[in-house]
Amino acid sequence: MVVAEVIHETADAKSFVLDVPDALSEDFSYRAGQFLTFRVELDGVAHLRPYSMSSSPLLDQRPRVTVKRVPGGVVSNWMNDALAPGDEIAVSVPAGTFVVGGPGGEIVAFAGGSGITPVLSIVRTVLAGRDRPVRLLYANRDPSSAIFRSELEELARGSAGRLAVTFHDDSERGILTPETAREFAAAATGEFFVCGPEPFMDCVLDALADAGVPEARIRLERFTPAPPAEAEAEADAxxxxxxxxxxxxxxxxxxxxxxxxxxxxxxxxxxxxxxxxxxxxxxxxxxxxxxxxxxxxxxxxxxxxxxxxxxxxxxxxxxxxxxxxxxxxxxxx
Ligand SMILES: Cc1cc2nc3c(=O)[nH]c(=O)nc-3n(C[C@H](O)[C@H](O)[C@H](O)COP(=O)(O)OP(=O)(O)OC[C@H]3O[C@@H](n4cnc5c(N)ncnc54)[C@H](O)[C@@H]3O)c2cc1C
Ligand code: FES
The missing domain is CATH 3.10.20.30 (Beta-grasp domain)
Structure with missing residues (x-):
């Protein structure tokens, strides 16, 4: 792919819009919430990293990913510092199961930090294509680090009441508590989407379990793998x-x-x-x-x-x- 455009979103996040060659447009058709895997070769070492699309397959001509810097991270920092319009980058076809497809009803989404990327794609696509209402709780360290904040505010204003966004800024309210998450989820009957840092996801999942939300109605996207020690201990058992x-x-x-x-x-x-x-x-x-x-x-x-x-x-x-x-x-x- 060729990088068509680079958009400065916040101090530590950029979006990259990609040009899909005509011959590959079918292979690169995607569902809202899916990701692309990037192959980046640095100093002779190949790194594979998945990045969710923040674009909507219904509304945007070209796919866009949004990458937030991870302190000390190899690929996220290289993309933010070096990847420029006109550059070529190796990208594999879309994949992932963080997609809408359940029984209908309300969409209730919880996003933390860069976890907003697939959630924005889902929110915009649902608002454009179906009649379903959407509620989003979006948590960030502080207002300036919230990617797509003004876009979400604008979407909510233009949605005729179908989209309600609650911004949770740790700097003002402290980190999200299970009580706040449970209140937000209360009485919802549709599908739940959760994507964010590990502690945020654990907090939301505890709250959904307490609220009696069946696991089958919850979709998760984890950006970070579980610590290897845990995985190995479980495997040995x-x-x-x-x-x-x-x-x-x-x-x-x-x-x-x-x-x-x-x-x-x-x-x-x-x-x-x-x-x-x-x-x-x-x-x-x-x-x-x-x-x-x-x-x-x-x-x-x-x-x-x-x-x-x-x-x-x-x-x-x-x-x-x-x-x-x-x-x-x-x-x-
Ligand atoms: C399905 C999927 C979709 C993803 N979509 C996005 C997306 O849309 N936008 C986005 O910015 N990232 C996304 N990620 C995360 C992304 O793939 C990389 O893991 C992330 O950018 C870090 O890569 P790196 O090379 O910079 O860091 P690395 O060099 O791999 O890691 C450096 C250190 O940071 C830790 N770390 C790795 N990832 C994270 C993280 N996300 N938060 C905190 N610490 C971390 C590692 O454990 C390691 O200790 C997604 C991950 C998955 C699995
Ligand atoms: S390769 Fe990602 S779950 Fe197996």
């Missing part, structure tokens, strides 16, 4: 198969099968068998690697992307799934 496992994979017309290394994830096994299996974050957050187990079973070390209904239907995140049966058959759909 589970009953993965220690003997060699027979695995087979189908991706489109390609089929591969063979013996997997004990303890290897399905993604690692697929790669070892020569399959170019899809993946992005490789930390259980993005669902790019999701596939369905049609025979056998596996246990996920981390799952921040699939709902319990999807898991019950046999979907797994292959980057996190370790076989728990002597043979496993996997289909990428």
């Amino acid at each position: 589970g009953p993965s198969v220690r003997a060699p496992v027979q695995v087979s994979f189908r991706l489109g017309h390609r089929r591969v099968s063979g013996e997997a290394r004990p303890g290897a994830t399905l993604l690692q096994s697929a790669r070892a068998l020569g399959l170019r299996a899809p993946a992005s974050c490789e930390s259980g957050s993005c669902a790019t690697c999701m596939a369905r187990i049609v025979e056998g079973s596996a246990r996920m070390r981390e799952n921040e992307a699939l709902t319990s209904d999807e898991v019950a239907e046999g979907w797994v995140l292959t980057c996190q799934a370790v076989p728990t049966s002597p043979s496993v058959r996997v289909v990428y759909e």
Whole structure:
């Protein structure tokens, strides 16, 4: 892709509008809330990072991502400091399950900091295309760090009452408490979307659990992986198969099968068998690697992307799934 435009949003965030070549426009069609994975090579080292689109597939001609600096972060700072209009950048096709698709009713969204990017896309798309009302709680350190603040205020003014935004600024009200989140969620019957820093997400999820919101109605997007120590401890506790496992994979017309290394994830096994299996974050957050187990079973070390209904239907995140049966058959759909 070529970077068509760079927009200065706040002191530590910029948006990048991308030019999609005509020949690739179908491949790059996306749903509101999805992300693109960027491949950035710096000093000979390749880094893969997912960035959610803040643009709306219904309203904007070109996709736009918005990147906030992470202190000490390799790619977010490089993009903010160096990526300029006219530059070329390698980007993989859209992916992700943080999308609207539930039973209808109100959309209730909680966004913290850069978590506003996919949420803005969802809010604008829902307001443009459907009749559903939207309520958004948007938390930030202070008013100046709130990306898209004036755009959201304008959207709410022009929405004929369909969009209500509550800005929560830590500098004025302290960090968000579960009580405030619970009050905000009260009596909502539709779909819930939560995206933000870990403590913010934990606070909102506790509040939604207390308010009795079923897990199946909550969509999460985690920008940061769980600490590796936790994932490993959980993995060690589970009953993965220690003997060699027979695995087979189908991706489109390609089929591969063979013996997997004990303890290897399905993604690692697929790669070892020569399959170019899809993946992005490789930390259980993005669902790019999701596939369905049609025979056998596996246990996920981390799952921040699939709902319990999807898991019950046999979907797994292959980057996190370790076989728990002597043979496993996997289909990428
Ligand atoms: C599905 C998905 C969508 C995402 N969408 C966006 C988006 O729209 N906009 C956006 O700005 N970012 C988004 N991210 C986060 C982004 O992919 C990078 O993780 C982030 O920019 C940091 O990368 P880095 O190379 O700068 O930092 P790294 O060099 O990878 O990390 C440096 C340090 O910062 C920590 N860290 C990593 N990410 C974060 C974070 N988000 N907040 C706080 N600390 C962190 C790491 O644990 C590490 O210690 C998304 C992540 C996922 C999984
Ligand atoms: S690659 Fe992101 S969840 Fe597996």
